[in-house]
Amino acid sequence: MENAGMWKKLALVVLAIGFVSGCTRINDDLGQVFSYKHPKIEARKKLMRSISGSFKSIKIATEAGGGIGPMRKIMWAAQDITKAARKIKGGFKHRTMAGVTRATSKIWDNWGGFTRNATNLATSAEILALAADGGDMTGVKNGIKTVGANCGKCHKAFRAKKKK
Numbered sequence: 382m383e384n385a386g387m388w389k390k391l392a393l394v395v396l397a398i399g400f401v402s403g404c405t406r407i408n409d410d411l412g413q414v415f416s417y418k419h420p421k422i423e424a425r426k427k428l429m430r431s432i433s434g435s436f437k438s439i440k441i442a443t444e445a446g447g448g449i450g451p452m453r454k455i456m457w458a459a460q461d462i463t464k465a466a467r468k469i470k471g472g473f474k475h476r477t478m479a480g481v482t483r484a485t486s487k488i489w490d491n492w493g494g495f496t497r498n499a500t501n502l503a504t505s506a507e508i509l510a511l512a513a514d515g516g517d518m519t520g521v522k523n524g525i526k527t528v529g530a531n532c533g534k535c536h537k538a539f540r541a542k543k544k545k
């Protein structure tokens with residue numbers, strides 16, 4: 382795998398040249414071509430995956446019924462989503478596109494819209510946590526729907542479709 386290492390080094394050198402000369406466009410393209418794992422991009426994807434993990438555990442706990450145990454789990458996981466959602470703004474602060482990413486430049490062109498989506502996610506997860514705290518299964522189910530809709534809204538507006 383000598384070759385792969387060499388290409389990676391070359392990619393880094395080319396990226397560095399791009400950064401120095403301030404050619405964001407070229408950098409974006411090269412980052413994609415060389416599948417560069419930009420640390421800032423990796424960090425924001427990790428944040429998203431943690432949100433996704435919490436959301437999945439909420440759905441699983443809901444299937445277990447309305448007992449106090451599952452409701453606790455739902456509440457904690459929803460609180461985790463709220464905390465993570467509040468980090469979205471910081472995670473996407475820099476317009477970083479040079480690497481493997483499905484983020485679109487609309488995020489920074491419409492920063493207000495993007496951050497509003499993040500705030501909506503935080504708020505909806507808070508409401509979900511309150512429903513779980515109150516043992517209210519109908520509220521939990523509605524809360525899950527709203528949270529899910531907030532994921533979808535932001536992805537639809539600001540995330541590129543998966544490449545085939």
Ligand code: HEC
Pocket residue numbers: 422425426427429430432433436462469481482483484485495496498499502528529531532533535536539540
């Ligand atoms: C404020 C906008 C926004 C909200 C709200 C949002 N996402 Fe995302 N999400 C994004 C963007 C943008 C990306 C693409 C990031 C990239 O590729 O650099 C993404 C990527 C992801 C990924 C892929 C991560 C990876 O490893 O490539 C998952 C999974 C995900 N989101 C799950 C969720 C779930 C589940 C929710 C709701 C509970 C959610 N997201 C809410 C904007 C959002």
